[in-house]
Amino acid sequence: METRTLTARTPADGAQAAGRDIPEATVARLPEYLRALTALAERGIGTCSSDELAAAVNVNSAKLRKDLSYLGSYGTRGVGYDVDYLSYQIAREIGLMQDWPVVIVGIGNLGHALANYAGFGSRGFRVVALLDAAPELVDETVGGLVVRPFDDLEAVVADGPVAIGVIATPAGAAQEVVDRLVAAGITSILNFAPTTLAVPAGVSVRKVDLSIELQILAFHEQRKGSPVVQPLAREASA
């Protein structure tokens, strides 16, 4: 592992082809692996096994190894994974070697919190504009940026590329907003508004939905029943 270099792969090498078509479930876990690796690196740990990393993320180690196998062969049998090297490979795979300009639409309570969220920039997600339709919010400074009218959207996009649009408006406005974002050429949307969005093919939408998460918890809480609080009493997940 100490002599690892980023050698060019031959066509016969499987690892290159492995770059293609990563399962969606795997993609969703890569950021968690990366986060756990970053925490290990901060603790000065240079190497870890799949068992150790899997434990940190609460997944089966076979699943972890299978996930990583879609990226290539970045471990060393009998030894484990080099924390920095694996971090680099995952970051590259996710696309974190470049900057991702973000606009936030809707600067209410949530939009404020998002604009002030420090971790936002940490991974190359750079907030380039805050937009709101309400005149009383425009020109306010939030998280170091001046709120602009939503109608400035096209000007913002003309000024420089925008990769991701974050929707933090009320549900009623969200479809209109996403239509404008898509028309302006933005193809990735993160939706905090509690409503389903319709978008053309080729546009990715992820949603973050507090109310749905609470309802899922309520469902399971209800099923637990009052007396039977612990289904499988003894075992504790480390």
Add this chain to the structure above:
Amino acid sequence: METRTLTARTPADGAQAAGRDIPEATVARLPEYLRALTALAERGIGTCSSDELAAAVNVNSAKLRKDLSYLGSYGTRGVGYDVDYLSYQIAREIGLMQDWPVVIVGIGNLGHALANYAGFGSRGFRVVALLDAAPELVDETVGGLVVRPFDDLEAVVADGPVAIGVIATPAGAAQEVVDRLVAAGITSILNFAPTTLAVPAGVSVRKVDLSIELQILAFHEQRKGSPVVQPLAREASA
């Protein structure tokens, strides 16, 4: 359908047994169906087909019907579903006929936004306490509630049942907080802190993670490449 009443089911009735063991993927969609039904009701629509409801939520109508079949047979062949009746059945299944007392821990930017979030209470999720370890936040009033010291947790729980704990602290504090919540008897956790939590069996954890969602979007955005913005050009999802 007009004469539908909530008759007691006989033991031979399949619908009662159907209440058992709903797949996790189905559980996660029930709140979306409920939200779409509520929107239909607000538009004065009394009946809808599985095709119509499925279109509103962007799912396959076969999937919708299969999901609903786990709850029972609440539709009418040749007609569709009564919006109010189906709403009621889904709400009951999720557990929304009762109140779910919630505590929010960590009243920073995000905690503020959550405490002020109106939609919180709309479905029976009642915020009963705001807790923070920082003395400078304690006694501040947020969303109509006075922030209390985190050490009041046990007193809050003793005062009345708490079903769900919401963690809006920095990542570094989250494990400690969840340990205390679990020790206090709370068995459902909604985690906004960007870290994996370890909990004993019988405790449910859901997470809401901005950074992970952005990274998943970045992954796909990267794969789209600059010139190939629309993989399947023509088709537009309604």
Add this chain to the structure above:
DNA sequence: TAGATTGTTAATCGATTAACAATC
């Protein structure tokens, strides 16, 4: 060489979907 751990295989499990009989 002996011990450890990866990367991969194959079995299993759960979720999705098309198709259609049941039935309003």
Add this chain to the structure above:
DNA sequence: TAGATTGTTAATCGATTAACAATC
């Protein structure tokens, strides 16, 4: 009765996992 739409079946697809050969 004819048309419409549900509820269910069965096929397919994707994800998880145990087991182990490969190999450091």
